[in-house]
Amino acid sequence: MSLKCLWELQELDLAIGVLVEKLEENPFHLEAREAAGNLEQIEQELNRAEQALREQQKKLRRGELDLETITAEHGELHQRLYSGETKNVKELEQMEVKLRSVKQKQLTLEDNLLGLMESMEKQEELIGDLAGRKDVAAAEMQKRQQLLDEELARLGGQLKKLEERRGLLVEQIEPKRLQLYRNISERYQGRGVARVINDICQGCRVFISSAQRGFLYDPQAVVYCENCGRLLVRFAGEESLPGPVE
Ligand SMILES: [Zn+2]
Incomplete structure (x- = not known):
């Protein structure tokens, strides 16, 4: 998952x-x-x-x-x-x-x-x-x-x-992932997970670094935004969609 x-x-x-x-x-x-x-x-x-x-x-x-x-x-x-x-x-x-x-x-x-x-x-x-x-x-x-x-x-x-x-x-969802979600959710008032669209973190609207970009192609990788610290999730095949309003 x-x-x-x-x-x-x-x-x-x-x-x-x-x-x-x-x-x-x-x-x-x-x-x-x-x-x-x-x-x-x-x-x-x-x-x-x-x-x-x-x-x-x-x-x-x-x-x-x-x-x-x-x-x-x-x-x-x-x-x-x-x-x-x-x-x-x-x-x-x-x-x-x-x-x-x-x-x-x-x-x-x-x-x-x-x-x-x-x-x-x-x-x-x-x-x-x-x-x-x-x-x-x-x-x-x-x-x-x-x-x-x-x-x-x-x-x-x-x-x-x-x-x-x-x-x-x-x-x-695996228990350790659930725990991860609960922790990060608490820290960001229920919005600890941010999508990455067109290489931009939708949590803080800042471009992510090329190093992180590489990690994000592995759907299992746990990557945090270097700017805001949110857990990043990238949906494959949605790069050209406009970003949702967070
Ligand atoms: Zn961010």
């Missing part, structure tokens, strides 16, 4: 690295998170609005009970005042004053309750509006999540294929 397989291994490892990064830092992650955050915010608003409505409902029930009490009190006073059982003028005057005051309280309370009911209607409208927005946001989040899942499945499928190819390739 020539050193070419180390070049292929490096290509596979670089492609795997790109895919892993795409999986981890996928823009669909961000979009799905944003959609989830938006939904959460609307749900919180809706909860607050529903809580406020429940408070208003309690207030309304209390107010209705108060109104019943006051109405009964008013009725009783009214009846006593006009029943004729009290003849004392001063006492009758006091009862009239009291009756007016109770009537005023009754009217004020009725006004308050009407105002409360109006604001409850508005609150119910707000809740309806928020519930509608919540449905839209939930559908959006589901869509984003689905897109993310699909993208992750797609990239995951590609990654699996590359890893399978890598596994098959590694099986064919």
Whole structure:
């Protein structure tokens, strides 16, 4: 097995690295998170609005009970005042004053309750509006999540294929060559193997010496670039091809 397989291994490892990064830092992650955050915010608003409505409902029930009490009190006073059982003028005057005051309280309370009911209607409208927005946001989040899942499945499928190819390739490489690859790869951030095209090291773009050139015709020879130190690999019959972008 020539050193070419180390070049292929490096290509596979670089492609795997790109895919892993795409999986981890996928823009669909961000979009799905944003959609989830938006939904959460609307749900919180809706909860607050529903809580406020429940408070208003309690207030309304209390107010209705108060109104019943006051109405009964008013009725009783009214009846006593006009029943004729009290003849004392001063006492009758006091009862009239009291009756007016109770009537005023009754009217004020009725006004308050009407105002409360109006604001409850508005609150119910707000809740309806928020519930509608919540449905839209939930559908959006589901869509984003689905897109993310699909993208992750797609990239995951590609990654699996590359890893399978890598596994098959590694099986064919001698352990000492693998060790050589790992060492040089670590030293050059995953790009320790460089192709030689038209006598130029593609790692550093410098011409290789004529002495090294001779060694490179032996596919088994381990030759390092005198300039950058990368492991050189020469593919026969590709001399006139343009160099790949490293
Ligand atoms: Zn070089």
